[in-house]
Amino acid sequence: MAKVLLEDIKRRFNNVTAIEEISFEIPDGEFWVLVGPSGCGKSTILRTIAGLETATSGNLFIGDRLVNNIPARARDVAMVFQNYALYPHMTVAENIAFGLKMRKINPKIxxxxxxNVARSLSLDHLLDRKPKQLSGGQQQRVALGRAIAREPQVFLLDEPLSNLDAQLRDDTRAELKQLHQQLGITTIYVTHDQVEAMTLADKIVVLSGGRIQQIGEPQAIYARPANQMVATFLGNPPMNILPAIYKNDGFDVNGQLLEIPVFMRENLQLRQGQSVDLGIRPEHISINNDSISTENSGLLVEVKLVEPLGRETLIRVSLPNSSVLLNVQLGGNIRLHPGDRLALQLDLNQLFVFDPKTGERILPHN
Structure with missing residues (x-):
C-alpha cells in the first residue's frame, strides 16, 4: 500500500488539453473518487497514474517513488476497467491467477x-466455471479478484459498475466498500455517477474541463459546494438554480420578491440591480399550507410533473410565465396533479448565491 501524489500534472493531445494543473495527495489506504461529467479528464488522470498515458508535464509519485518514467508493469498498481476483460477460455480460478502466473509467483502462493480472494468475494463456489457461465456481477467480481490477488500498492477502478443493472450496481457497490474496509488498499475510483461518489468515497475530487473544482469529504462538498458546477452536479435531484436580481433588500425572482433575513443581508456585498443565481436544494423547499401568500419567503408556482417514489414524492414546478423549472422533494403521502398552483416555502438558511458569470459561490462565505 502507498500514498499517491500528483504535482501539477498536465496532459495534452496536440492542441487539446485533457487535464490541466492537477495536484492532490491521496494518503495511504484511503478511498478517493474522481467524479465529473463525460470529458472532464477523470479517466485520463487514472490512466496517467496507471502508466497507460504519459503526462505532458508534472510529477507523479506512488509511495516515495517518482514514477514518471516507470512503465505500467513496474508501478505495482492494479486496474479494473469498465469492460471486465476476462479470458473466456479460462476458468474463474485461472483468470484470478493469471497475473500472478505472468509474474512467476510460486504456484503454492x-x-x-x-x-482467499475467491472466498472474500463469494466466488469460491464458482472457481471451475468460465465467464460465459457467470452473471454480470459475478464477472465483475472476478475482474476485481484478479486485481486484488496481485496485492498491489494502489487499486484503480475505471467506472467498473456502469455495465450492471441498477440493483446489481447497488449490491456490488456495497461489496466494494466492505472489501476496501477489509483490505485497506489505496483506491482511486472513477465514475460519472454522483451516487457512487457520495457513498463510496473517503474524499471526492470533482472535475470539470480538465480542472479540479473541489476536493473534500462527500457530505462537506454537498453542504458547501465551491461553485455552481459542483452544486448542480452533486445531488439527486440536483440543486435548483434561479436567476434573480438583488433589489430592495431581497431577490427579485421573475417578479416575485424573496425578502432575505437580516443576517444574510449583512454578509452580502451586492449592488442594487445586480444579477445573481440563487441555489436551493429540492429537500429545502416545502409547501406553504397556511396561505396562498408566500409572505416574502417563497414563490407561487404551477405543478408540471409529479413523480411518486413511495416514501417521497418529487414534483417539478414552474414559475408563472417563465421557462424556469424547480425540483421539489416532498413526503410520500402528498397528492398533487399537474396544473395545481402552490405557494412554496424556501428555507432561506439553506440558500446559496452564485455569481452568474463565473459560477463562484458568493454566499455562504465559508
Whole structure:
C-alpha cells in the first residue's frame, strides 16, 4: 500500500488539453473518487497514474517513488476497467491467477491467494466455471479478484459498475466498500455517477474541463459546494438554480420578491440591480399550507410533473410565465396533479448565491 501524489500534472493531445494543473495527495489506504461529467479528464488522470498515458508535464509519485518514467508493469498498481476483460477460455480460478502466473509467483502462493480472494468475494463456489457461465456481477467480481490477488500498492477502478443493472450496481457497490474496509488498499475510483461518489468515497475530487473544482469529504462538498458546477452536479435531484436580481433588500425572482433575513443581508456585498443565481436544494423547499401568500419567503408556482417514489414524492414546478423549472422533494403521502398552483416555502438558511458569470459561490462565505 502507498500514498499517491500528483504535482501539477498536465496532459495534452496536440492542441487539446485533457487535464490541466492537477495536484492532490491521496494518503495511504484511503478511498478517493474522481467524479465529473463525460470529458472532464477523470479517466485520463487514472490512466496517467496507471502508466497507460504519459503526462505532458508534472510529477507523479506512488509511495516515495517518482514514477514518471516507470512503465505500467513496474508501478505495482492494479486496474479494473469498465469492460471486465476476462479470458473466456479460462476458468474463474485461472483468470484470478493469471497475473500472478505472468509474474512467476510460486504456484503454492498462487493457489492460496486464489482461494482467499475467491472466498472474500463469494466466488469460491464458482472457481471451475468460465465467464460465459457467470452473471454480470459475478464477472465483475472476478475482474476485481484478479486485481486484488496481485496485492498491489494502489487499486484503480475505471467506472467498473456502469455495465450492471441498477440493483446489481447497488449490491456490488456495497461489496466494494466492505472489501476496501477489509483490505485497506489505496483506491482511486472513477465514475460519472454522483451516487457512487457520495457513498463510496473517503474524499471526492470533482472535475470539470480538465480542472479540479473541489476536493473534500462527500457530505462537506454537498453542504458547501465551491461553485455552481459542483452544486448542480452533486445531488439527486440536483440543486435548483434561479436567476434573480438583488433589489430592495431581497431577490427579485421573475417578479416575485424573496425578502432575505437580516443576517444574510449583512454578509452580502451586492449592488442594487445586480444579477445573481440563487441555489436551493429540492429537500429545502416545502409547501406553504397556511396561505396562498408566500409572505416574502417563497414563490407561487404551477405543478408540471409529479413523480411518486413511495416514501417521497418529487414534483417539478414552474414559475408563472417563465421557462424556469424547480425540483421539489416532498413526503410520500402528498397528492398533487399537474396544473395545481402552490405557494412554496424556501428555507432561506439553506440558500446559496452564485455569481452568474463565473459560477463562484458568493454566499455562504465559508
Amino acid at each position: 498462487i493457489q492460496e491467494r486464489v482461494v
